[in-house]
Amino acid sequence: xxxFPFIMRCVLVILMMLWSVYGSAQTRLPATLxxxxxxxxxxxxxxxxxxxxxxxxxxxxxxxxxxVLAGGNMASAxxxxxxxxxxxxxxxxxxxxxxxxTFRHNDQVLTFLPANRIAVAERRESLGxxxxxxxSGETSIADFYRARISGSDRVAxxxxxxxxxxxxxxxxxxxRVWVEKKTGLxxxxxxxxxxGTVLEQSAFSELQLNVxxxxxxxxxxxxxxxxxxxxxxxLIKTTAAAExxxxxxxxxxFKAMSCYRRSLxxxxxxxxxxxxxxxxxxxLASVSLFVEVFDPQRHGQSGTAIxxxxxxxxxxxxxxxxxxxxxxxxxxxxAFAQGLERKK
Amino acid sequence: xxxxxxxxxxxxxLVDGQIxxxxxxxTVEWLQDDEDARKLWDTYHVIGHxxxxxxxxxRHHDDAFMARLKHSLKQEDVRELTSSTxxxxxxxxxxxxxxxxxxxxxxxxxxxxxxxxxVAGVALFAVVSIVGWQVSGGFDGGPDSLRLAQKPVSQxxxxxxxxxxxxxDSQVMIRDPQLDAFLAAHKQFxxxxxxxxxxxxxxxxxxxxxxx
Numbered sequence: 001x002x003x004f005p006f007i008m009r010c011v012l013v014i015l016m017m018l019w020s021v022y023g024s025a026q027t028r029l030p031a032t033l034x035x036x037x038x039x040x041x042x043x044x045x046x047x048x049x050x051x052x053x054x055x056x057x058x059x060x061x062x063x064x065x066x067x068v069l070a071g072g073n074m075a076s077a078x079x080x081x082x083x084x085x086x087x088x089x090x091x092x093x094x095x096x097x098x099x100x101x102t103f104r105h106n107d108q109v110l111t112f113l114p115a116n117r118i119a120v121a122e123r124r125e126s127l128g129x130x131x132x133x134x135x136s137g138e139t140s141i142a143d144f145y146r147a148r149i150s151g152s153d154r155v156a157x158x159x160x161x162x163x164x165x166x167x168x169x170x171x172x173x174x175x176r177v178w179v180e181k182k183t184g185l186x187x188x189x190x191x192x193x194x195x196g197t198v199l200e201q202s203a204f205s206e207l208q209l210n211v212x213x214x215x216x217x218x219x220x221x222x223x224x225x226x227x228x229x230x231x232x233x234x235l236i237k238t239t240a241a242a243e244x245x246x247x248x249x250x251x252x253x254f255k256a257m258s259c260y261r262r263s264l265x266x267x268x269x270x271x272x273x274x275x276x277x278x279x280x281x282x283x284l285a286s287v288s289l290f291v292e293v294f295d296p297q298r299h300g301q302s303g304t305a306i307x308x309x310x311x312x313x314x315x316x317x318x319x320x321x322x323x324x325x326x327x328x329x330x331x332x333x334x335a336f337a338q339g340l341e342r343k344k
Numbered sequence: 345x346x347x348x349x350x351x352x353x354x355x356x357x358l359v360d361g362q363i364x365x366x367x368x369x370x371t372v373e374w375l376q377d378d379e380d381a382r383k384l385w386d387t388y389h390v391i392g393h394x395x396x397x398x399x400x401x402x403r404h405h406d407d408a409f410m411a412r413l414k415h416s417l418k419q420e421d422v423r424e425l426t427s428s429t430x431x432x433x434x435x436x437x438x439x440x441x442x443x444x445x446x447x448x449x450x451x452x453x454x455x456x457x458x459x460x461x462x463v464a465g466v467a468l469f470a471v472v473s474i475v476g477w478q479v480s481g482g483f484d485g486g487p488d489s490l491r492l493a494q495k496p497v498s499q500x501x502x503x504x505x506x507x508x509x510x511x512x513d514s515q516v517m518i519r520d521p522q523l524d525a526f527l528a529a530h531k532q533f534x535x536x537x538x539x540x541x542x543x544x545x546x547x548x549x550x551x552x553x554x555x556x
Binding site: 050053054057058066067068070073075076077079081090092094100102104111122124141175177185186189202233257258262264275277279281283284285286288290298305307310312314323325326327 | 522523525526527528529530532533534536537538539541542543544545546547549550551552
């Protein structure tokens with residue numbers, strides 16, 4: 001005989017009770033994130049915090065395992081970092097997905113892709129921008145973000161202060177940064193949307209500070225490109241104005257950083273046309289505006305895609321195809337797309 | 345009217361297996377004799393099935409479909425019946441009369457109950473998982489209790505919400521290699537972020553491969 005099961009009613013009641021408890025728990029921060037009583041450390045400005053974080057990464061030698069959670073995907077990598085005066089080197093060995101080794105020597109980055117025996121060489125000149133950028137006062141980070149210590153926590157065995165970087169408007173995301181207390185090293189980072197939902201987070205799951213990492217060894221590994229075809233993305237520095245583009249409505253806080261004419265890293269057999277990349281930044285988040293000539297065979301699906309904290313927007317604009325990418329809310333990408341105009 | 349209501353109640357009780365004895369026999373006999381009663385029986389069965397399983401049910405009797413269904417169900421392993429076969433037979437009064445097969449035949453009396461047991465088991469497992477997760481302090485991303493103070497001048501000039509973006513462009517992009525190329529090109533200039541070193545750079549170097 002069939003009855004509406006009593007056991008099912010009990011389970012539903014229990015679930016509802018737990019859901020109400022769970023729901024209210026979500027609005028409460030874990031005890032470890034409550035404001036710490038021992039803030040003998042005075043509140044610093046956003047710039048101070050960012051400088052400290054940046055300096056820490058330059059002064060330390062460390063090794064560990066780094067984990068990234070974004071858009072439902074998880075990735076991890078072994079990392080080694082060594083600093084010797086002005087020379088900085090990093091090695092990142094991916095532990096998930098296709099094998100990949102990334103080496104960085106100051107602003108030179110070499111990525112080995114063993115699967116197709118390709119090594120991609122890039123010069124990330126933007127890495128040299130900071131901290132000069134911050135010190136120059138050109139940045140408006142402090143105008144658009146507020147820093148606040150929101151407590152203490154422990155990550156990968158290290159005590160950290162949790163710094164909240166709260167955006168002042170809805171054009172950008174917020175951040176929660178775990179700063180290792182002794183060194184100032186960022187050991188965990190979360191990107192938050194307006195409602196406080198974590199869009200993406202990355203952290204050391206395991207970390208050793210001041211380990212003997214050999215810079216000579218890393219240099220040797222980075223220089224060992226035998227058997228690999230070296231690819232260098234073509235980049236021609238230019239200006240948007242020279243290319244015939246203006247942004248008629250600037251998005252608050254975002255400044256144009258640089259503009260390049262380039263061919264994108266080839267991933268298919270198809271010929272890559274020259275693409276314009278116009279980069280904007282508010283100091284914490286960046287947006288790239290890619291402009292290409294519209295090709296109906298390649299372009300057709302306009303839309304928005306969101307992967308963790310990074311969103312993309314594609315659309316046709318007359319004879320052009322626009323792709324906007326950034327670690328910003330989708331409405332910000334739209335504002336950029338709508339603000340772009342051909343010079344008359 | 346009163347009698348009609350009572351008869352409807354009896355059919356409903358029969359569907360739920362909640363009558364026995366003389367009442368049971370009288371109701372079964374009524375079902376055998378009355379076309380309307382059988383329709384009512386069928387209706388209550390459909391309601392019960394939809395409420396219990398949430399599945400759509402074939403409403404019109406497609407004999408060919410019924411025959412195929414019956415045949416394929418016969419191929420399946422017979423579930424252990426915990427109820428008596430008397431109840432099984434009693435759910436299908438038409439069998440007594442004409443031997444015609446109906447969708448309800450395909451399902452044993454306690455199959456729904458068996459399914460509920462599975463659902464209950466899964467639900468209990470989910471409960472234990474939630475409790476265990478709470479205890480282990482899995483709440484890393486709770487919503488910030490602070491709310492943004494938005495200056496009026498900073499309000500977006502474009503008031504389109506993200507949902508409207510999707511609606512206007514009608515589709516959400518599916519990841520493709522072309523898009524990956526744009527993402528990689530964008531990350532190349534991640535240095536414009538003060539959070540780039542080390543977290544930003546490590547994040548890009550770690551995560552990039554997931555999309556390949």
